[in-house]
Amino acid sequence: MFIVYDILLSIFAVLYIPFYIMRGKFHKGLFMRLGFIRRDVLDALGGRGSVWLHAVSVGEIVASRQLVTALKSKYPQYDIIVSTVTRTGNELAKKIVGEGVHVIYLPFDISFIVKRVVKILNPKILVLIESELWPNLINVVSGAGSKIVIANGRISVNSFKGYMFVRFLLKDILGRIDAFSMQTDADKDRFIKMGVEAGKVYVSGNIKYDISESAGVNGAYMLSERRRFGLADGDKFIVAGSTHTGEEEYILDTFRALKAKSANLRLMIAPRHIERSDRVAKIAEELGFTPIRVSRLDKEKISSDTVFILDTIGHLSKLYSVADLVFIGGSLVEKGGHNPIEPAIYSKPIIFGAHMDNFKEISAQFIDNGAAICVKDKDALGAAMTDVIFNEGKALGLGRNALRLVELSKGATMKNLKVISDVLGK
Incomplete structure:
Protein backbone atom coordinates (compact mmCIF):
# COMPACT_ATOMS: atom_id res chain seq x y z
CA MET A 1 0.00 0.00 0.00
CA ILE A 7 4.34 6.66 -6.29
CA LEU A 8 0.98 8.37 -6.75
CA LEU A 9 1.84 11.21 -4.38
CA SER A 10 5.25 11.73 -6.00
CA ILE A 11 3.65 12.00 -9.43
CA PHE A 12 1.13 14.47 -8.07
CA ASN A 206 -13.11 19.68 22.89
CA ILE A 207 -10.05 21.85 23.56
CA LYS A 208 -11.67 24.67 21.59
CA TYR A 209 -13.78 25.34 24.68
CA ASP A 210 -10.54 26.14 26.51
CA ILE A 211 -9.83 29.14 24.30
CA SER A 212 -9.36 32.14 26.55
CA GLU A 213 -9.92 35.76 25.69
CA SER A 214 -7.29 37.07 23.29
CA ALA A 215 -4.43 38.96 24.91
CA GLY A 216 -5.04 42.68 25.03
CA VAL A 217 -8.82 42.50 24.77
CA ASN A 218 -10.22 44.76 27.47
CA GLY A 219 -12.51 47.74 27.79
CA ALA A 220 -9.89 50.13 26.44
CA TYR A 221 -9.26 47.91 23.39
CA MET A 222 -12.95 47.59 22.59
CA LEU A 223 -13.54 51.33 22.95
CA SER A 224 -10.53 52.09 20.75
CA GLU A 225 -11.67 49.65 18.05
CA ARG A 226 -15.22 50.98 18.07
CA ARG A 227 -13.84 54.46 17.49
CA ARG A 228 -11.54 53.18 14.74
CA PHE A 229 -14.56 51.72 12.96
CA GLY A 230 -16.42 55.00 13.36
CA LEU A 231 -19.00 53.58 15.75
CA ALA A 232 -20.89 56.15 17.80
CA ASP A 233 -22.64 55.45 21.08
CA GLY A 234 -25.74 53.43 20.31
CA ASP A 235 -24.44 52.11 16.98
CA LYS A 236 -24.77 48.35 16.48
CA PHE A 237 -21.92 46.41 14.87
CA ILE A 238 -22.65 43.15 13.04
CA VAL A 239 -19.70 40.86 12.32
CA ALA A 240 -20.08 38.08 9.74
CA GLY A 241 -17.09 35.82 10.35
CA SER A 242 -15.46 33.28 8.03
CA THR A 243 -17.94 33.69 5.17
CA HIS A 244 -17.86 31.64 1.97
CA THR A 245 -18.92 32.14 -1.64
CA GLY A 246 -22.68 32.52 -1.86
CA GLU A 247 -23.15 33.89 1.66
CA GLU A 248 -22.04 37.49 1.25
CA GLU A 249 -24.99 38.34 -1.01
CA TYR A 250 -27.42 36.99 1.61
CA ILE A 251 -25.72 38.93 4.38
CA LEU A 252 -25.57 42.19 2.44
CA ASP A 253 -29.21 41.93 1.33
CA THR A 254 -30.24 41.29 4.93
CA PHE A 255 -28.11 44.17 6.15
CA ARG A 256 -29.68 46.53 3.61
CA ALA A 257 -33.14 45.62 4.93
CA LEU A 258 -31.99 46.20 8.50
CA LYS A 259 -30.47 49.57 7.57
CA ALA A 260 -33.87 50.64 6.21
CA LYS A 261 -35.23 50.21 9.74
CA SER A 262 -32.30 51.82 11.56
CA ALA A 263 -29.43 53.90 10.24
CA ASN A 264 -27.16 53.21 13.21
CA LEU A 265 -26.03 49.77 12.01
CA ARG A 266 -22.59 48.77 10.73
CA LEU A 267 -21.39 45.54 9.11
CA MET A 268 -18.02 43.85 8.80
CA ILE A 269 -17.61 40.80 6.58
CA ALA A 270 -14.59 38.57 7.20
CA PRO A 271 -14.22 36.13 4.27
CA ARG A 272 -12.79 32.77 5.31
CA HIS A 273 -10.09 33.12 2.66
CA ILE A 274 -8.71 36.64 2.59
CA GLU A 275 -7.76 36.30 -1.09
CA ARG A 276 -11.51 36.64 -1.71
CA SER A 277 -11.51 40.15 -0.20
CA ASP A 278 -11.55 41.87 -3.60
CA ARG A 279 -14.45 39.73 -4.77
CA VAL A 280 -16.43 40.46 -1.58
CA ALA A 281 -15.71 44.17 -1.99
CA LYS A 282 -17.03 44.01 -5.56
CA ILE A 283 -20.24 42.30 -4.39
CA ALA A 284 -20.72 45.05 -1.81
CA GLU A 285 -20.27 47.73 -4.49
CA GLU A 286 -22.74 46.01 -6.80
CA LEU A 287 -25.32 46.09 -4.01
CA GLY A 288 -24.84 49.81 -3.42
CA PHE A 289 -22.38 49.81 -0.50
CA THR A 290 -18.96 51.42 -0.20
CA PRO A 291 -16.47 48.74 0.90
CA ILE A 292 -13.50 49.62 3.08
CA ARG A 293 -10.77 47.07 3.67
CA VAL A 294 -9.72 46.96 7.31
CA SER A 295 -6.05 47.08 6.27
CA ARG A 296 -6.79 50.58 4.89
CA LEU A 297 -9.23 51.66 7.58
CA ASP A 298 -7.10 54.55 8.81
CA LYS A 299 -6.74 55.92 5.26
CA GLU A 300 -10.38 55.80 4.16
CA LYS A 301 -13.38 57.98 4.96
CA ILE A 302 -16.23 56.12 6.62
CA SER A 303 -19.73 56.97 5.37
CA SER A 304 -23.26 55.82 6.12
CA ASP A 305 -23.12 53.18 3.37
CA THR A 306 -19.72 51.76 4.38
CA VAL A 307 -19.28 48.01 4.74
CA PHE A 308 -15.99 46.83 6.23
CA ILE A 309 -14.07 43.91 4.70
CA LEU A 310 -11.59 42.15 6.99
CA ASP A 311 -8.56 41.41 4.80
CA THR A 312 -5.96 40.72 7.49
CA ILE A 313 -4.93 37.48 9.19
CA GLY A 314 -5.40 36.59 12.85
CA HIS A 315 -7.62 39.51 13.90
CA LEU A 316 -11.13 38.11 13.62
CA SER A 317 -11.27 36.50 17.06
CA LYS A 318 -10.33 39.78 18.77
CA LEU A 319 -12.76 41.80 16.66
CA TYR A 320 -15.59 39.55 17.79
CA SER A 321 -15.25 41.36 21.12
CA VAL A 322 -16.41 44.59 19.45
CA ALA A 323 -19.50 43.05 17.83
CA ASP A 324 -23.11 43.43 18.93
CA LEU A 325 -24.17 40.44 16.82
CA VAL A 326 -22.14 37.66 15.18
CA PHE A 327 -22.99 35.51 12.19
CA ILE A 328 -20.90 32.34 11.74
CA GLY A 329 -20.03 31.80 8.07
CA GLY A 330 -19.83 28.59 6.08
CA SER A 331 -23.20 27.62 7.52
CA LEU A 332 -25.74 29.03 5.07
CA VAL A 333 -23.92 27.18 2.30
CA GLU A 334 -22.66 23.62 2.57
CA LYS A 335 -19.18 24.34 3.94
CA GLY A 336 -19.60 22.81 7.39
CA GLY A 337 -19.64 26.04 9.38
CA HIS A 338 -16.98 27.44 11.69
CA ASN A 339 -16.24 27.72 15.39
CA PRO A 340 -18.92 29.56 17.43
CA ILE A 341 -16.81 29.38 20.60
CA GLU A 342 -14.58 32.31 19.63
CA PRO A 343 -17.37 34.92 19.84
CA ALA A 344 -19.03 33.07 22.74
CA ILE A 345 -16.10 33.82 25.07
CA TYR A 346 -17.02 37.50 24.69
CA SER A 347 -20.67 36.81 25.55
CA LYS A 348 -21.91 37.69 22.06
CA PRO A 349 -25.27 36.73 20.53
CA ILE A 350 -24.62 34.24 17.72
CA ILE A 351 -26.52 33.22 14.60
CA PHE A 352 -25.51 30.43 12.22
CA GLY A 353 -27.05 28.48 9.36
CA ALA A 354 -28.14 24.86 9.19
CA HIS A 355 -24.89 23.57 7.65
CA MET A 356 -22.73 23.28 10.79
CA ASP A 357 -21.59 19.73 10.01
CA ASN A 358 -17.97 20.38 11.01
CA PHE A 359 -19.20 21.53 14.42
CA LYS A 360 -22.26 19.32 14.68
CA GLU A 361 -22.01 18.50 18.39
CA ILE A 362 -20.90 21.99 19.40
CA SER A 363 -23.65 23.72 17.42
CA ALA A 364 -26.22 21.35 18.90
CA GLN A 365 -25.00 22.25 22.38
CA PHE A 366 -25.32 25.95 21.58
CA ILE A 367 -28.87 25.51 20.30
CA ASP A 368 -29.94 23.29 23.21
CA ASN A 369 -28.57 25.79 25.74
CA GLY A 370 -30.18 28.84 24.16
CA ALA A 371 -26.71 30.13 23.23
CA ALA A 372 -27.27 30.59 19.49
CA ILE A 373 -29.97 30.79 16.84
CA CYS A 374 -29.92 28.42 13.87
CA VAL A 375 -31.52 29.65 10.65
CA LYS A 376 -32.36 27.61 7.56
CA ASP A 377 -32.23 30.26 4.83
CA LYS A 378 -31.90 33.94 3.90
CA ASP A 379 -35.43 34.86 5.04
CA ALA A 380 -34.90 33.22 8.41
CA LEU A 381 -31.55 35.01 8.72
CA GLY A 382 -33.26 38.37 8.27
CA ALA A 383 -35.93 37.55 10.85
CA ALA A 384 -33.36 36.34 13.39
CA MET A 385 -31.06 39.34 12.92
CA THR A 386 -34.02 41.70 13.28
CA ASP A 387 -35.14 39.92 16.44
CA VAL A 388 -31.70 40.11 18.06
CA ILE A 389 -30.37 43.48 16.91
CA PHE A 390 -33.54 45.35 17.95
CA ASN A 391 -34.16 43.39 21.16
CA GLU A 392 -31.48 44.11 23.73
CA GLY A 393 -32.88 41.60 26.20
CA LYS A 394 -32.74 38.81 23.60
CA ALA A 395 -29.17 39.73 22.66
CA LEU A 396 -27.99 39.81 26.25
CA GLY A 397 -29.65 36.47 27.02
CA LEU A 398 -28.05 34.72 24.06
CA GLY A 399 -24.65 36.16 24.96
CA ARG A 400 -24.89 35.14 28.62
CA ASN A 401 -25.93 31.61 27.67
CA ALA A 402 -23.05 31.35 25.20
CA LEU A 403 -20.45 32.37 27.77
CA ARG A 404 -21.98 30.06 30.41
CA LEU A 405 -21.80 27.10 28.01
CA VAL A 406 -18.11 27.77 27.31
CA GLU A 407 -17.29 28.04 31.02
CA LEU A 408 -19.09 24.77 31.83
CA SER A 409 -17.36 22.90 28.99
CA LYS A 410 -13.73 23.74 29.79
Whole structure:
Protein backbone atom coordinates (compact mmCIF):
# COMPACT_ATOMS: atom_id res chain seq x y z
CA MET A 1 0.00 0.00 0.00
CA PHE A 2 2.69 2.50 1.03
CA ILE A 3 4.69 1.95 -2.19
CA VAL A 4 1.66 2.64 -4.39
CA TYR A 5 0.71 5.65 -2.25
CA ASP A 6 4.28 6.98 -2.51
CA ILE A 7 4.34 6.66 -6.29
CA LEU A 8 0.98 8.37 -6.75
CA LEU A 9 1.84 11.21 -4.38
CA SER A 10 5.25 11.73 -6.00
CA ILE A 11 3.65 12.00 -9.43
CA PHE A 12 1.13 14.47 -8.07
CA ALA A 13 3.90 16.57 -6.48
CA VAL A 14 5.92 16.68 -9.71
CA LEU A 15 2.86 17.88 -11.62
CA TYR A 16 1.55 20.23 -8.95
CA ILE A 17 4.65 22.16 -7.85
CA PRO A 18 5.23 23.93 -11.22
CA PHE A 19 1.54 24.86 -11.30
CA TYR A 20 1.86 26.12 -7.71
CA ILE A 21 4.81 28.33 -8.68
CA MET A 22 3.10 29.66 -11.81
CA ARG A 23 0.12 30.76 -9.73
CA GLY A 24 2.49 32.98 -7.74
CA LYS A 25 2.16 30.95 -4.55
CA PHE A 26 5.81 29.98 -4.28
CA HIS A 27 7.29 30.79 -0.88
CA LYS A 28 10.01 29.51 1.43
CA GLY A 29 7.57 27.12 3.08
CA LEU A 30 7.70 24.99 -0.06
CA PHE A 31 11.32 24.11 0.69
CA MET A 32 10.31 23.01 4.20
CA ARG A 33 7.52 20.89 2.74
CA LEU A 34 10.23 19.24 0.65
CA GLY A 35 12.10 18.35 3.84
CA PHE A 36 14.53 21.26 4.20
CA ILE A 37 14.24 22.63 7.73
CA ARG A 38 15.04 26.33 8.22
CA ARG A 39 18.56 27.06 9.48
CA ASP A 40 17.34 28.92 12.57
CA VAL A 41 15.28 25.88 13.60
CA LEU A 42 18.19 23.51 12.96
CA ASP A 43 20.50 25.68 15.07
CA ALA A 44 17.96 25.83 17.91
CA LEU A 45 17.31 22.09 18.12
CA GLY A 46 19.15 20.57 21.02
CA GLY A 47 19.44 17.03 19.66
CA ARG A 48 17.48 15.85 22.68
CA GLY A 49 14.33 14.66 20.93
CA SER A 50 11.08 16.48 20.47
CA VAL A 51 7.35 16.58 21.07
CA TRP A 52 5.85 17.24 17.65
CA LEU A 53 2.31 18.63 17.35
CA HIS A 54 0.61 19.04 13.97
CA ALA A 55 -2.41 21.31 13.41
CA VAL A 56 -3.72 21.99 9.93
CA SER A 57 -6.19 24.89 10.17
CA VAL A 58 -6.05 28.33 11.72
CA GLY A 59 -8.81 27.28 14.13
CA GLU A 60 -6.88 24.22 15.25
CA ILE A 61 -3.74 26.28 15.79
CA VAL A 62 -5.60 28.78 17.96
CA ALA A 63 -7.30 25.99 19.90
CA SER A 64 -4.01 24.14 20.40
CA ARG A 65 -2.21 27.10 21.91
CA GLN A 66 -2.91 26.07 25.52
CA LEU A 67 -2.04 22.44 24.79
CA VAL A 68 1.31 23.57 23.32
CA THR A 69 1.95 25.65 26.45
CA ALA A 70 1.10 22.66 28.66
CA LEU A 71 3.39 20.36 26.67
CA LYS A 72 6.23 22.88 26.91
CA SER A 73 5.79 23.09 30.67
CA LYS A 74 5.52 19.32 31.19
CA TYR A 75 8.39 18.33 28.89
CA PRO A 76 11.18 20.92 29.26
CA GLN A 77 13.68 18.19 28.35
CA TYR A 78 12.35 18.07 24.77
CA ASP A 79 12.12 20.52 21.89
CA ILE A 80 8.51 21.46 21.11
CA ILE A 81 7.68 21.44 17.40
CA VAL A 82 4.46 22.75 15.81
CA SER A 83 3.83 22.02 12.14
CA THR A 84 1.23 23.54 9.83
CA VAL A 85 0.33 23.22 6.14
CA THR A 86 -0.67 26.69 4.97
CA ARG A 87 1.32 29.92 5.01
CA THR A 88 -1.53 31.62 6.86
CA GLY A 89 -1.46 28.97 9.56
CA ASN A 90 2.33 29.07 9.77
CA GLU A 91 2.43 32.83 10.23
CA LEU A 92 -0.28 32.71 12.88
CA ALA A 93 1.43 29.87 14.76
CA LYS A 94 4.65 31.89 14.98
CA LYS A 95 2.69 34.72 16.59
CA ILE A 96 0.77 32.77 19.22
CA VAL A 97 2.62 29.62 20.32
CA GLY A 98 5.18 31.47 22.43
CA GLU A 99 8.93 31.52 22.75
CA GLY A 100 10.91 28.31 22.63
CA VAL A 101 8.48 26.58 20.27
CA HIS A 102 9.72 25.81 16.76
CA VAL A 103 7.20 26.29 13.94
CA ILE A 104 7.72 24.40 10.68
CA TYR A 105 5.74 23.27 7.65
CA LEU A 106 4.52 19.69 7.54
CA PRO A 107 6.64 17.81 4.98
CA PHE A 108 4.94 16.38 1.91
CA ASP A 109 3.73 12.88 2.79
CA ILE A 110 6.32 11.15 0.61
CA SER A 111 8.40 8.58 2.48
CA PHE A 112 11.94 9.79 1.72
CA ILE A 113 10.96 13.39 2.57
CA VAL A 114 9.23 12.35 5.80
CA LYS A 115 12.20 10.16 6.80
CA ARG A 116 14.56 13.11 6.41
CA VAL A 117 12.44 15.34 8.66
CA VAL A 118 11.81 12.64 11.27
CA LYS A 119 15.55 11.97 11.48
CA ILE A 120 16.21 15.66 12.13
CA LEU A 121 13.39 16.23 14.63
CA ASN A 122 13.73 12.87 16.42
CA PRO A 123 10.18 13.00 17.82
CA LYS A 124 9.48 11.06 20.99
CA ILE A 125 5.80 11.54 20.28
CA LEU A 126 3.73 12.90 17.40
CA VAL A 127 0.45 14.59 18.37
CA LEU A 128 -1.99 14.93 15.47
CA ILE A 129 -4.79 17.42 16.13
CA GLU A 130 -8.31 16.32 15.17
CA SER A 131 -8.08 13.70 12.37
CA GLU A 132 -4.91 14.27 10.38
CA LEU A 133 -4.21 10.80 8.99
CA TRP A 134 -1.03 11.04 6.88
CA PRO A 135 -0.06 7.43 6.00
CA ASN A 136 3.69 7.89 5.45
CA LEU A 137 4.09 10.26 8.37
CA ILE A 138 2.39 7.77 10.68
CA ASN A 139 4.30 4.84 9.19
CA VAL A 140 7.73 6.50 9.44
CA VAL A 141 7.22 7.92 12.95
CA SER A 142 5.91 4.59 14.21
CA GLY A 143 8.76 2.74 12.47
CA ALA A 144 11.25 4.97 14.26
CA GLY A 145 9.89 3.72 17.59
CA SER A 146 8.07 6.93 18.44
CA LYS A 147 4.59 7.23 19.91
CA ILE A 148 1.58 8.73 18.09
CA VAL A 149 -1.60 10.25 19.55
CA ILE A 150 -4.68 11.73 17.90
CA ALA A 151 -5.64 14.65 20.19
CA ASN A 152 -8.93 16.53 20.18
CA GLY A 153 -9.99 13.95 17.62
CA ARG A 154 -13.18 14.10 15.63
CA ILE A 155 -14.63 12.61 12.49
CA SER A 156 -17.65 13.99 10.67
CA VAL A 157 -20.48 11.80 9.44
CA ASN A 158 -19.43 12.32 5.81
CA SER A 159 -15.75 11.57 6.51
CA PHE A 160 -16.76 8.47 8.46
CA LYS A 161 -18.79 7.16 5.52
CA GLY A 162 -15.82 7.71 3.20
CA TYR A 163 -13.35 6.06 5.56
CA MET A 164 -15.60 3.02 5.94
CA PHE A 165 -15.28 2.36 2.20
CA VAL A 166 -11.49 2.11 2.56
CA ARG A 167 -11.43 0.67 6.06
CA PHE A 168 -9.25 -2.24 4.93
CA LEU A 169 -6.61 0.25 3.76
CA LEU A 170 -6.74 2.24 7.01
CA LYS A 171 -6.42 -0.76 9.34
CA ASP A 172 -2.62 -0.77 9.32
CA ILE A 173 -2.37 3.03 9.66
CA LEU A 174 -4.82 3.22 12.55
CA GLY A 175 -3.11 0.29 14.24
CA ARG A 176 0.13 2.28 14.43
CA ILE A 177 -1.51 5.05 16.49
CA ASP A 178 -1.12 4.52 20.23
CA ALA A 179 -4.12 6.48 21.51
CA PHE A 180 -7.15 8.39 20.26
CA SER A 181 -8.35 11.26 22.48
CA MET A 182 -11.75 12.13 21.00
CA GLN A 183 -14.11 15.07 21.40
CA THR A 184 -17.36 13.14 21.81
CA ASP A 185 -18.79 9.67 22.35
CA ALA A 186 -20.00 9.72 18.72
CA ASP A 187 -16.41 10.30 17.52
CA LYS A 188 -15.21 7.46 19.74
CA ASP A 189 -17.83 5.06 18.37
CA ARG A 190 -16.95 5.93 14.77
CA PHE A 191 -13.26 5.16 15.24
CA ILE A 192 -14.07 1.87 16.95
CA LYS A 193 -16.30 0.95 14.02
CA MET A 194 -13.37 1.73 11.72
CA GLY A 195 -11.39 -0.99 13.50
CA VAL A 196 -9.56 0.81 16.33
CA GLU A 197 -9.22 -1.15 19.57
CA ALA A 198 -11.75 0.19 22.10
CA GLY A 199 -9.08 0.33 24.80
CA LYS A 200 -7.12 2.89 22.78
CA VAL A 201 -9.98 5.37 22.44
CA TYR A 202 -10.86 8.00 25.06
CA VAL A 203 -13.33 10.87 25.26
CA SER A 204 -11.69 14.07 26.49
CA GLY A 205 -13.96 16.87 25.26
CA ASN A 206 -13.11 19.68 22.89
CA ILE A 207 -10.05 21.85 23.56
CA LYS A 208 -11.67 24.67 21.59
CA TYR A 209 -13.78 25.34 24.68
CA ASP A 210 -10.54 26.14 26.51
CA ILE A 211 -9.83 29.14 24.30
CA SER A 212 -9.36 32.14 26.55
CA GLU A 213 -9.92 35.76 25.69
CA SER A 214 -7.29 37.07 23.29
CA ALA A 215 -4.43 38.96 24.91
CA GLY A 216 -5.04 42.68 25.03
CA VAL A 217 -8.82 42.50 24.77
CA ASN A 218 -10.22 44.76 27.47
CA GLY A 219 -12.51 47.74 27.79
CA ALA A 220 -9.89 50.13 26.44
CA TYR A 221 -9.26 47.91 23.39
CA MET A 222 -12.95 47.59 22.59
CA LEU A 223 -13.54 51.33 22.95
CA SER A 224 -10.53 52.09 20.75
CA GLU A 225 -11.67 49.65 18.05
CA ARG A 226 -15.22 50.98 18.07
CA ARG A 227 -13.84 54.46 17.49
CA ARG A 228 -11.54 53.18 14.74
CA PHE A 229 -14.56 51.72 12.96
CA GLY A 230 -16.42 55.00 13.36
CA LEU A 231 -19.00 53.58 15.75
CA ALA A 232 -20.89 56.15 17.80
CA ASP A 233 -22.64 55.45 21.08
CA GLY A 234 -25.74 53.43 20.31
CA ASP A 235 -24.44 52.11 16.98
CA LYS A 236 -24.77 48.35 16.48
CA PHE A 237 -21.92 46.41 14.87
CA ILE A 238 -22.65 43.15 13.04
CA VAL A 239 -19.70 40.86 12.32
CA ALA A 240 -20.08 38.08 9.74
CA GLY A 241 -17.09 35.82 10.35
CA SER A 242 -15.46 33.28 8.03
CA THR A 243 -17.94 33.69 5.17
CA HIS A 244 -17.86 31.64 1.97
CA THR A 245 -18.92 32.14 -1.64
CA GLY A 246 -22.68 32.52 -1.86
CA GLU A 247 -23.15 33.89 1.66
CA GLU A 248 -22.04 37.49 1.25
CA GLU A 249 -24.99 38.34 -1.01
CA TYR A 250 -27.42 36.99 1.61
CA ILE A 251 -25.72 38.93 4.38
CA LEU A 252 -25.57 42.19 2.44
CA ASP A 253 -29.21 41.93 1.33
CA THR A 254 -30.24 41.29 4.93
CA PHE A 255 -28.11 44.17 6.15
CA ARG A 256 -29.68 46.53 3.61
CA ALA A 257 -33.14 45.62 4.93
CA LEU A 258 -31.99 46.20 8.50
CA LYS A 259 -30.47 49.57 7.57
CA ALA A 260 -33.87 50.64 6.21
CA LYS A 261 -35.23 50.21 9.74
CA SER A 262 -32.30 51.82 11.56
CA ALA A 263 -29.43 53.90 10.24
CA ASN A 264 -27.16 53.21 13.21
CA LEU A 265 -26.03 49.77 12.01
CA ARG A 266 -22.59 48.77 10.73
CA LEU A 267 -21.39 45.54 9.11
CA MET A 268 -18.02 43.85 8.80
CA ILE A 269 -17.61 40.80 6.58
CA ALA A 270 -14.59 38.57 7.20
CA PRO A 271 -14.22 36.13 4.27
CA ARG A 272 -12.79 32.77 5.31
CA HIS A 273 -10.09 33.12 2.66
CA ILE A 274 -8.71 36.64 2.59
CA GLU A 275 -7.76 36.30 -1.09
CA ARG A 276 -11.51 36.64 -1.71
CA SER A 277 -11.51 40.15 -0.20
CA ASP A 278 -11.55 41.87 -3.60
CA ARG A 279 -14.45 39.73 -4.77
CA VAL A 280 -16.43 40.46 -1.58
CA ALA A 281 -15.71 44.17 -1.99
CA LYS A 282 -17.03 44.01 -5.56
CA ILE A 283 -20.24 42.30 -4.39
CA ALA A 284 -20.72 45.05 -1.81
CA GLU A 285 -20.27 47.73 -4.49
CA GLU A 286 -22.74 46.01 -6.80
CA LEU A 287 -25.32 46.09 -4.01
CA GLY A 288 -24.84 49.81 -3.42
CA PHE A 289 -22.38 49.81 -0.50
CA THR A 290 -18.96 51.42 -0.20
CA PRO A 291 -16.47 48.74 0.90
CA ILE A 292 -13.50 49.62 3.08
CA ARG A 293 -10.77 47.07 3.67
CA VAL A 294 -9.72 46.96 7.31
CA SER A 295 -6.05 47.08 6.27
CA ARG A 296 -6.79 50.58 4.89
CA LEU A 297 -9.23 51.66 7.58
CA ASP A 298 -7.10 54.55 8.81
CA LYS A 299 -6.74 55.92 5.26
CA GLU A 300 -10.38 55.80 4.16
CA LYS A 301 -13.38 57.98 4.96
CA ILE A 302 -16.23 56.12 6.62
CA SER A 303 -19.73 56.97 5.37
CA SER A 304 -23.26 55.82 6.12
CA ASP A 305 -23.12 53.18 3.37
CA THR A 306 -19.72 51.76 4.38
CA VAL A 307 -19.28 48.01 4.74
CA PHE A 308 -15.99 46.83 6.23
CA ILE A 309 -14.07 43.91 4.70
CA LEU A 310 -11.59 42.15 6.99
CA ASP A 311 -8.56 41.41 4.80
CA THR A 312 -5.96 40.72 7.49
CA ILE A 313 -4.93 37.48 9.19
CA GLY A 314 -5.40 36.59 12.85
CA HIS A 315 -7.62 39.51 13.90
CA LEU A 316 -11.13 38.11 13.62
CA SER A 317 -11.27 36.50 17.06
CA LYS A 318 -10.33 39.78 18.77
CA LEU A 319 -12.76 41.80 16.66
CA TYR A 320 -15.59 39.55 17.79
CA SER A 321 -15.25 41.36 21.12
CA VAL A 322 -16.41 44.59 19.45
CA ALA A 323 -19.50 43.05 17.83
CA ASP A 324 -23.11 43.43 18.93
CA LEU A 325 -24.17 40.44 16.82
CA VAL A 326 -22.14 37.66 15.18
CA PHE A 327 -22.99 35.51 12.19
CA ILE A 328 -20.90 32.34 11.74
CA GLY A 329 -20.03 31.80 8.07
CA GLY A 330 -19.83 28.59 6.08
CA SER A 331 -23.20 27.62 7.52
CA LEU A 332 -25.74 29.03 5.07
CA VAL A 333 -23.92 27.18 2.30
CA GLU A 334 -22.66 23.62 2.57
CA LYS A 335 -19.18 24.34 3.94
CA GLY A 336 -19.60 22.81 7.39
CA GLY A 337 -19.64 26.04 9.38
CA HIS A 338 -16.98 27.44 11.69
CA ASN A 339 -16.24 27.72 15.39
CA PRO A 340 -18.92 29.56 17.43
CA ILE A 341 -16.81 29.38 20.60
CA GLU A 342 -14.58 32.31 19.63
CA PRO A 343 -17.37 34.92 19.84
CA ALA A 344 -19.03 33.07 22.74
CA ILE A 345 -16.10 33.82 25.07
CA TYR A 346 -17.02 37.50 24.69
CA SER A 347 -20.67 36.81 25.55
CA LYS A 348 -21.91 37.69 22.06
CA PRO A 349 -25.27 36.73 20.53
CA ILE A 350 -24.62 34.24 17.72
CA ILE A 351 -26.52 33.22 14.60
CA PHE A 352 -25.51 30.43 12.22
CA GLY A 353 -27.05 28.48 9.36
CA ALA A 354 -28.14 24.86 9.19
CA HIS A 355 -24.89 23.57 7.65
CA MET A 356 -22.73 23.28 10.79
CA ASP A 357 -21.59 19.73 10.01
CA ASN A 358 -17.97 20.38 11.01
CA PHE A 359 -19.20 21.53 14.42
CA LYS A 360 -22.26 19.32 14.68
CA GLU A 361 -22.01 18.50 18.39
CA ILE A 362 -20.90 21.99 19.40
CA SER A 363 -23.65 23.72 17.42
CA ALA A 364 -26.22 21.35 18.90
CA GLN A 365 -25.00 22.25 22.38
CA PHE A 366 -25.32 25.95 21.58
CA ILE A 367 -28.87 25.51 20.30
CA ASP A 368 -29.94 23.29 23.21
CA ASN A 369 -28.57 25.79 25.74
CA GLY A 370 -30.18 28.84 24.16
CA ALA A 371 -26.71 30.13 23.23
CA ALA A 372 -27.27 30.59 19.49
CA ILE A 373 -29.97 30.79 16.84
CA CYS A 374 -29.92 28.42 13.87
CA VAL A 375 -31.52 29.65 10.65
CA LYS A 376 -32.36 27.61 7.56
CA ASP A 377 -32.23 30.26 4.83
CA LYS A 378 -31.90 33.94 3.90
CA ASP A 379 -35.43 34.86 5.04
CA ALA A 380 -34.90 33.22 8.41
CA LEU A 381 -31.55 35.01 8.72
CA GLY A 382 -33.26 38.37 8.27
CA ALA A 383 -35.93 37.55 10.85
CA ALA A 384 -33.36 36.34 13.39
CA MET A 385 -31.06 39.34 12.92
CA THR A 386 -34.02 41.70 13.28
CA ASP A 387 -35.14 39.92 16.44
CA VAL A 388 -31.70 40.11 18.06
CA ILE A 389 -30.37 43.48 16.91
CA PHE A 390 -33.54 45.35 17.95
CA ASN A 391 -34.16 43.39 21.16
CA GLU A 392 -31.48 44.11 23.73
CA GLY A 393 -32.88 41.60 26.20
CA LYS A 394 -32.74 38.81 23.60
CA ALA A 395 -29.17 39.73 22.66
CA LEU A 396 -27.99 39.81 26.25
CA GLY A 397 -29.65 36.47 27.02
CA LEU A 398 -28.05 34.72 24.06
CA GLY A 399 -24.65 36.16 24.96
CA ARG A 400 -24.89 35.14 28.62
CA ASN A 401 -25.93 31.61 27.67
CA ALA A 402 -23.05 31.35 25.20
CA LEU A 403 -20.45 32.37 27.77
CA ARG A 404 -21.98 30.06 30.41
CA LEU A 405 -21.80 27.10 28.01
CA VAL A 406 -18.11 27.77 27.31
CA GLU A 407 -17.29 28.04 31.02
CA LEU A 408 -19.09 24.77 31.83
CA SER A 409 -17.36 22.90 28.99
CA LYS A 410 -13.73 23.74 29.79
CA GLY A 411 -11.07 21.25 30.85
CA ALA A 412 -10.38 19.25 27.67
CA THR A 413 -6.80 20.51 27.34
CA MET A 414 -5.68 18.82 30.55
CA LYS A 415 -7.57 15.62 29.67
CA ASN A 416 -5.79 15.48 26.32
CA LEU A 417 -2.49 16.17 28.06
CA LYS A 418 -3.09 13.19 30.37
CA VAL A 419 -3.68 10.87 27.40
CA ILE A 420 -0.46 12.14 25.80
CA SER A 421 1.58 11.78 28.97
CA ASP A 422 0.20 8.29 29.65
CA VAL A 423 1.32 7.22 26.17
CA LEU A 424 4.73 8.87 26.43
CA GLY A 425 5.15 7.32 29.85
CA LYS A 426 7.13 10.18 31.34
